[in-house]
Amino acid sequence: MLGIALVMAVIAGSFASMGAWLVLPFSGAEWVLLAYxxxxxxxxxxxxxxxxxxxxxxxxxxxxxxxxxxxxxxxxWVALDWTESPIKGYPSRLSFRSHGKEIEIGRFLAEPERAALASELRKILFDSK
Incomplete structure (x- = not known):
C-alpha cells in the first residue's frame, strides 16, 4: 500500500505542479478508499x-x-440442503437443516468447490450409516 501511495503521490504532485492542485485531495480520497x-x-x-x-x-x-x-x-436429524439459484450466474446455496433451524455453509466458496463439498458431505453423512 505504501508503494501505491507513493506512485499516486508522484502522479498527483506532478499534476498539482502544473496548476491542477485539486487532484491532491481526490488522490488522497482514492487511496483511502483503496486501503479500506x-x-x-x-x-x-x-x-x-x-x-x-x-x-x-x-x-x-x-x-x-x-x-x-x-x-x-x-x-x-440433520439434512443437507442444496438449492440451485433460479437466476443464471448467481451462486447455489448449501445448508444444514434440522428442527426448523437452517445454517448456510460454504458461502465464500466458488461454485465447483461448493458442489464438491456437498458431494463429500453427502458421502460422509448418509452413505456411512
Missing part, C-alpha cells in the same frame, strides 16, 4: 468454517480466524 477495500478483502480471506462430524453430532464452527459461532446438530 484492501483491508476488507484481507478480512474476508480469513473466514473459516470447520465442520466436525462424529457418530452422533454435526458441528459447524464459523469465524474470522477463531470460532465466533458454533452450531450443533444431531446427526440423525
Amino acid at each position: 477495500c484492501f483491508r476488507l478483502g484481507l478480512r474476508n480471506c480469513r473466514i473459516r468454517e470447520v465442520i466436525t462430524i462424529t457418530e452422533t453430532l454435526v458441528q459447524l464452527e464459523r469465524g474470522y480466524g477463531t470460532p465466533e459461532q458454533i452450531y450443533r446438530f444431531q446427526r440423525a
